[in-house]
Amino acid sequence: MASLSLKHIYKVYDGGVKAVNDFCMEIEDKEFIVFVGPSGCGKSTTLRMIAGLEEITAGELMIGDEVVNDVEPKDRNIAMVFQNYALYPHMTVRENMAFALRLRKDLSEEEIMARVDEAAKKLDIAQFLDRKPRALSGGQRQRVSLGRAIVRSPKVFLLDEPLSNLDAKLRAQMRTEISKLHKQLATTFIYVTHDQVEAMTMGTRIVVMKLGVVQQIDTPKNLYDYPGNKFVAGFIGTPQMNFFDATLRKVGDEVEITFANDRKVLVPAECLVKAQSKYFDGETVVTLGIRPEDVHYDDEFVAAHPKTALDTSVGIIEALGSESIVYCELDPNSDSISDSGTRLVLKVDPRIQLSVDQPIKVALDPTRIHLFDHDTEVSIMPRVPAVNLLQGKVKGGKVDFGGIKFDLPKALALSDGEYQFAIPSDAFRFDGQGANEEIAEGDPKHTVPFDEVPEKYRKKAFVGAICPLPHSEFAHEVPGGALSVEVKGVETIGKTKLLRFDFGGAPVFAIGNQDFRDDLKKINTDIDWKKVSVAGGEELPALNLFNVLSAKMDKERTGKKDFNFGINVEGKIFYCTEYVQQKLFNAAGRKAFDIRLDVDFDPYSVKLAEDGISAVIDSIVDYGAESFAVCKVGDKIVNVYLREGDNVSAGDSVFLALDVSAVGIVEADRGIRII
């Protein structure tokens, strides 16, 4: 019974191949997590890294509260079930199950036998206890291997494709049994499979992976209903989702969708309200996805949705008994056998008689349409929209979004006119929310334990080296908002609340505090202008919140075996805290002093100080409640949050101190995040 935490886990092989790339996940106690993906996606490697059978190249793996990167498999308190069972063939079932307990040496033989008997009863293998594995069938063997895991009562159960070697019927049966076992044992399960049916039916949450990269982590239902990209959409669900190239154009309250061969359907704009408006230009090609069960062939539905109806003809019929899968072709010149991009697959009631080449009329369910960017394949109408595109009229230092007026800060001194504003959904401030926030905001939000540099590392100082300032020195206030705005709706998505505003007819989404009430009607808000970019007439980018400087690890001998370790950031050495030191050595070993590092941090994790990285202030940007200094360090730009008492102006030379407990460190050449 334990939670797991995987932070920036990498597996990089000698040739530089990244089998697992920046895997981040928090697994809660008693969850049933399924890793799913095509072969070679890194799911088994990740599992084996959790088990301790595979070394972790970089990153941090925690089981419970303990970092276990360098802990032996046997001391991680985990149990693993292998695809090929891996039973000890020379031992009986009883000996197999008792093997681990006997090695522990702290249990009496009676106790061991009691545990074995109990597990055997649970798995219904009591009658085979004195047989050898070779006298058992595949299903029985897999039960024994589950039993071998159970008797140890581990904190975490790892299962590596345990059902792949079983036949279809047995697999379905074992599937329910493993789910039952999970409920009985109430521990954390991590299950690897390439079978999406197993993933959908067993997991409380699913991790979809592709080529070592996590595509999406969500509950089975959310994964099915809100796929984050085209890969997830196509991977989950059989037959797979239909994909078409299409263009979108807004026509009044409706959106006109034009398919490749000039077929058109109209869907209510409300159905695509979360889609980014820049795609509605009638030219940008997007990928439209719709699941086979959301294409309907029944007269009632087609009659009710005349605007999304399409004429087509039946190509191939696959009668599966419980349902029929019909392959149609939208382009009459193409056959429906090859996947030409105009093929439409739908599920039909098997009692409906259809014949090949019969013309039919089908209708798309407009509420179940998925849209993806054609090139990046990322969903353009995610559940939590990333950005709101708004037209605003600027007049006299104020911006008017359809009647809702905000004061523009000095940093956005626009001349009067009409502009397009890109306002991220997390750029809304609410009164009282998150005031005095401890963790610096911005992306990425890294927090690592800060520890004072121990005395022994300071015996002889590096020339000009400085001790990092504690995290508390970097605290800052987050301003609230004062403008009262009407709330049109509150949607709970996972742990966030998505607020919907209406700015003069244009829907606006804002990520709110998770303890907002669902019946919220009005709220005081303001826009965090540093995150907003402006286009049209004048182009103003958002403030860069992701500062990057190059760095290197340095050492200095202070005694026979004593060293000072420091990070040399642009010529200034900061003493390494033990945490940073450990991470660097773990990731790079003896090469730690040779590799190039990139240190990244947000503007709140850096401050003006008496000693530090020397920089020259290029300009000051004033966002009203907050202002920032744009500093030049060599040829790099660093944005620094200005705190009370920082009286500086453009052209001043200053020193910058970093909050070492909030910086991220990336190995520059291999692109591996170390912290």
Add this chain to the structure above:
Amino acid sequence: MSQLVSTKKTSSIKRKKAISKTTAYTALTVLSIIWIIPLIWMIIQSFAGPEGSKGKLFPTSFSFHWYAELFTNETYPFWRWFLNTLVIALICLVLSTFFTIAMAYVMSRYRFKGRKKLQSLGMILGMFPGFMSMAAIYYIFKSLGMAGDVAWWKMLIALILVYSGSAGLNYYVSKGFFDTVSKSLDEAARIDGATNSQVFFKVILPLSKPIIVYTALMSFLGPWGDFIFSSYLLGNETAAWTVAVGLYRMITKDPELYYNTFMAGAVIVAVPITALFLGLQRFFVEGITGGAVKG
């Protein structure tokens, strides 16, 4: 009509099969007779009467005379050689088998720097005939006081070291076996809490009976029949000789006198090997990994 044709075809296939089978069996029978004749002849000669049988195809009378002669002759103490050889071979059996199996397991399972290079070095060294190093080995042992004019038991220890010292180089057959044992067994054991040595002794070794038996037989056969190394290292001390050295010296010294004694000795030498093989044979056949993993 078609019925007729097909019958014709079947019969011609049958005839072809019969011919090829007959040819194969005839060839095999001839070969086995050729192989077994010297053996049988040797056994017959060893049972010749006291008058001896040198120069004759068959002895004129039969007795155990030459066996008695073999074990009672004081110039050439055969029982002593037999014991020497048996002790050496048994010790080598244990040592060499352990070295070979351990080396093979490490090469199969562990990944460390220089593994590939070490493997090919072993292969290359193994290709040189062992006797190339004979002179060097002799002088090394001489400087250590274990060869030349020293006590007989020191020479025997030297022989054991020679035979088992290089055993690790013959790892590749066993490595091939370990490569076929699923790695997930090691991993399962490791997760179950076994240390490296527990994985080896408790999980892998019990599964490796066929290869252990093969290695043990090979480790026994080498020292048991070796002539070159032992004749070079053991010198003129009769008490230290092994059967191969002793029997050879005996027959070259006086072929007339010791002809039938030699034959009796040769038969006796074959007994332990045959016994060992018969005893261990069943492990060769029995595959034990069944049921470990799907396959």
